[in-house]
Amino acid sequence: MQEINRDAQTIAAVATAVAPGQGGIAVIRLSGPQAQAAVQSVTRIPGQQSWESHHVLYGHVLAAESGERIDEVLVLLMLAPRSFTGEDVVEIHCHGGVIAVQRVLARVLDQPGVRRALPGEFSQRAVLNGRLDLTRAEAISDLVAARSQRAAELAMAGVDGGIQKRITALRDRLLDQLSELEARVDFEEDLPALDGAALLEELQMVRCQLQQLVKDGQVGAALRQGLRVALVGRPNVGKSSLLNRLSRRERAIVTDLPGTTRDLLESEIVLAGVPITLLDTAGIRATSDAVEQLGIARSHDALASADLVLLLFDLSVGWTPDDEALRQRIPAAVPHLLVGNKVDLAVSDARAGTSGSAADIRLSASTGAGEAELVQAVLERCGALADGSLLLSLNQRQGDLAQQAADALARSAQVAADGLPWDFWTIDLRQAIHSLGEITGEELTESVLDRIFSRFCIGK
Template sequence: MSSSASGVPVLPDTIAAVATAVAPGQGGIAVIRLSGPMAQRVVRTITVFPGSQEWLSHRVLYGHVVAADGHERLDEVLVLVMLAPRSFTAEDVVEIHCHGGVIAVQRVMARVLEQPGVRRALPGEFSQRAVLNGRLDLTRAEAITDLVSARSQRAAQLAMAGLDGGIQRRVVALRERLLDQLSELEARVDFEDDLPPLDGRALLEELQEVRATLLELVADGARGAALRTGLRVALVGRPNVGKSSLLNRLSRRERAIVADLPGTTRDLLESEIVLEGVPITLLDTAGIRATTDEVEQLGIARSHDALASADLVLLLFDLAAGWTVEDQALYEQIPGAVPRLLVGNKLDLTNSAAEGAPSSPALDVRLSAQTGDGEPALVQALLAQCGSLSEQPLLIALNQRQSDLAARAAEALQRSEEVAAQGLPWDFWTIDLRQAIQSLGEITGEELTEAVLDRIFSRFCIGK
């Protein structure tokens, strides 16, 4: 890797990718992005620009991408030029804005890849170059992919908080506190006779304060995961207890067929909704019962699979009919590790003052999927499962990788209590403290190898 005159590292090859979604008949505009030392030359070679347009940084030029013969026009385009270091990757970046769809994009992209010195970008490679070139820190780069994949406004807000540097600032501040303590410890190891005594109790308190903050970040990360990925909620119950009616009510549309005939739902139906910023995927399962119908049996088999894969099982039963032996059998089939909500339906057909199911396990919600009575209580119960009802506002949220590293740092700091209790010398304290500092450095990218970076960015979409 060499350096440009501006001091920015220059990677040897130029990469290209379509940076927008491509689908037949969808999207009026598509963007093909190039980054690297050959970006300008490649686009100049394949594009004809009428008049005397100046090729300057942060200018938009108008022209046509032409075929290899130099005559056939493949598409009418706008070209956006961003020269190093004032670009997303801090390298020369050129974007070709062509018409959307499929064919036009494929023809222009093929012309780009025909040029020597350019190759198709790997997933996340633009963002990876931005990190390697010092344009972004790792937490901001990861926030970009969270923003792109956000499924709700609240998830997008959390991603923007990370993109604005909220996670970076919090983690760097904690790491700096630990580095200050490590420097004090190492000074005592080397020059203890020449320095005033170190207060071990104050040191331990400082380390445990950092640990407590890290545990709070881990807990907030779990709440943020629910906002990013949402909950998969399996609606299960005997045939004709109202699963499809409840799916339609929560979806605010007729997603499933509703009929009085048992066994109407033969397959697994999915519907995505957003409740107070939390994306929730509802899985309407086939009613589980003994049947000789082969198609219904396939649906029931998928219902059993949904029980095991769901984040939450909502077991629906008929309040009017009461808790039955079949309901109890279903209740016992729910995997023990999967949280559950027991919901009594058809409140409109029974005495609202009655318990409705005196022999059932603890009832969580009583409602009518037909009239909507009890729906707010059900929504609150669902939100409680993902921790979104906390009184503390969620300002930033670590992703899973970051949360795992923060938890590892907290574990290392926890061990300092054992070291203090045993009265071990200062150099023993430094072992766990260094591990905690390294874990926090892996969050921000200060302590990462290129192999780990490759693994992180491989999860990004191509073009980002």
């Protein structure tokens, strides 16, 4: 990693969630040369308790002027280099909520040389001080933000160093080939001839492994970020019934009256480990009701923002011109599934046909028939169907860099086909090695690091 100037200031922030009435304790974390002195200035530790590393002390945080007790606390010391950041780290464990936490933090921030931490700054210092590699730091952020058990498992694989080891191994293979090429460039007459076919085969094998990692990362993105699935259809085709069934609770009012849903309803669910936001839209139809018109307008917005659209139609009525008109309104870039509902009341295939082709999925939102097939189809259409073989998942930044490396290696085939000298081979090979180094943090600048960690939460 390129040398980056380290901030000599001590930073502080709340490292736990803060909400009224939520959480019995909160943790305020400090890191830097003044961490211990700052905490000693704001606390009273009774008796002969020793301020030694990796010891817990009991005491109180005191107000600045009156000396009144602000809160009863535990103080945990983790002195350099045996800490998360590699610097002196001190944590104050106080009572949760809002008021006590903010009063304690304010006292800490009033101390000389202490400032409020920026988002991700603790993790950034851990990376700069060699306590974490970049992929582990990013995996910790993913673990904190995980919305499903499967997403947490993939994040934990990154925390354990799985991504770092895999990328480093591939990069080392490329470095071995680069050293061979550079040796031939400088001393070709003194060395045995290099087998260009074997070299190209090795580079393309690495490229294929990188492409698989990119593909797995796309599935992992769905597990981390979730999907937005819009339920669209004419009034009274069963959108709200389907939302209630998939979410396993009554989120939407279900009646036989058309136009019951007049606003966009959202429900957060997890299907096969994938977090999904279901958007139950207002039935799209011509209406003079001003409130219903607003709901229909929001339905159109939901179509454009969704990862997938489920267009429901009534099998007991069959495919209608209004259904076809709705399908035409779905943006071309948004994938969709045609879902025939009320299969328990279905008419003949001839009437239920959709422009000559059957529905993608047939189900009954009231009985649950066809639900499993729907879930399978949703995940497949979104490219989010993960099996047990998915062990690692690159995030967006890592995936983009892995793709850049794969593209650079793909250009090697053209270089070989053109019969160019060895020094031309090294150009794309160096680019691939640099891109992989950016994934692990070995090839990074301060501005890139700042951009990465700015997406982290405060206190991490």
